[in-house]
Amino acid sequence: MQKIKQRSPKQFSRKYAHWVLLAPSLLFLAMVMGYPLLRGLQLSFTETNSLTPTMSKGVGFKNYQNLFQSPGFVASLVVTIKYAVSSVVGALGLGLATALLMNRTAKGKYFIRAAITLPWAAPPIAVALIFTWMFNPQYGVINAGLHALKIVPKETHWLDSPTLALPSLVFVTVWMTFPLTSLILLAALQSVSKELYEAAKIDGAGTFNLFRYVTFPFMKPTIYVMTLLLSIWALRRFDLIWVLTQGGPVDSTTTMVVRLFRESFEFGNLGYGATIGTVGFVLSVLCTVFYFLAARRVEESTR
């Protein structure tokens, strides 16, 4: 049978309609994200100062060499990893606990749902403002409360202590991120079929085994996605850290993004700043690759 090669214009537009639909958003992203990304990568191989941006000169991998030899950068890399890991673990842990709790109590569910909307919806800058005040060493309500319970000594310094600043920052971060985590985990929890629970219960599974063998495997993909998203958000987070501690004291909360911002906008080393940004981007990509490998393993094991 002969193929009919001719197509009417209408059929043609039907065939390529998706490109017409996608064109605005893709072009826009190419201009506002793709182009700056490439320029940023290129910038990381140059020495460019913000005072004389036209006198940019290529220096090959020199910025990268300097970067990994600089104790300041290595320290900020360590801070970033500590911050990301602890805030992700914290948000997942508290989020999972809250999700399980909401799944258990019919009455409490709506109450918790409404309550945890507050940290989720509050703007980071407003959050930073209130926590700065709450963490105040002399008059802050956190010290007043914890001291009354005899947990901490009087006038404990939080955000301006080199040892406690990062944990305090992690606390605020977890406070902000656990609600969404728990709500999404709850959605996954509710997709576990009731029959499966009944069957496991008849087989004599206890609460713990029920969680381990029925609930958890079902939630695994969602937990993985949330881990990925939380990690990427942690690697990118700037506003909260900047307003709460500005990276201090003595760089104890200087994450890579804070260092990048300082390097580029305070010291004007645009090339070097872009190098830090590129390393941060590579870290995010690595997280994503890990995620896809892990997700594939889950898929294969459940097949």
Added chain:
Amino acid sequence: MKKLIGKVSITSFTILIAFIAIFPIYWMFTTSLLPTSKMFKAVPQLYPNFGTSGGYNNLFEVLNLGLWLKNTAFIAAGCTLTSLLMGIFAAYAISRRRFRAKGFVGFIMFATQMLPEALLLIPLYALFIKLGLINSLYGLIVANTAFVMPITVWILKGAIDNVPYEIEEAATIDGCSIFKIQRLIIWPLIAPSIVASSVMAFFHAWNEYLLATTFILDPDKRVASTGLATLIGELATPLDRVMSAAMIYTLPPLIFFLLIQKRIVSGLASGSVKG
């Protein structure tokens, strides 16, 4: 007995979680209505002075809050509109059409979430100078849209996936164009998700700080996030006033998220739960 212990522990855990979640916002409110004389004490007063207007008295005359909020609302509305306009078509294409590069397009949308804003900041700054978008609220709309639109696409794609294809097929046979199908069939059916993603987009821009602090240098074009940040560590403004301003800035997202929280979550979750 065992049942009772279980019940008690569940209740106390519920109260604990709710307390942790609510207290900072409660404290913001309390501080906004606390006279300075009662604020700086070793044992703070735990409830607000309801009789007074506290920091809210003359708030809009003393601070430039009105202008900040107006600018913020403007860029948030602009960002929502542009994200929706571009996102809804992209979502339809990714959800309904079959083409070879589909996986790649989906990947690009996701990849935008991996880019640190800070890396893009410098080249974007250079680009915006060329385009005259520095110190411009329109520039901020453009920059915010880039980060928000992919989330919009994600939510709307999930919603369109749930619309049965048969409805469209019938319309196609009747000779409806692809745009007409969207306008007449898809959009009305996914209206709740459109609302949810609009709220997400609006308050993403409303809360945003880094782009605003970099691209807006003119105090008259400050947005609420950057305006409020100038109050930190500044001693001229009393704390009750700072907290009143923070409260007013926080209230709109709180109300909207409380109203349609379920929709937003199901929109986000349909993407992540299904994988």
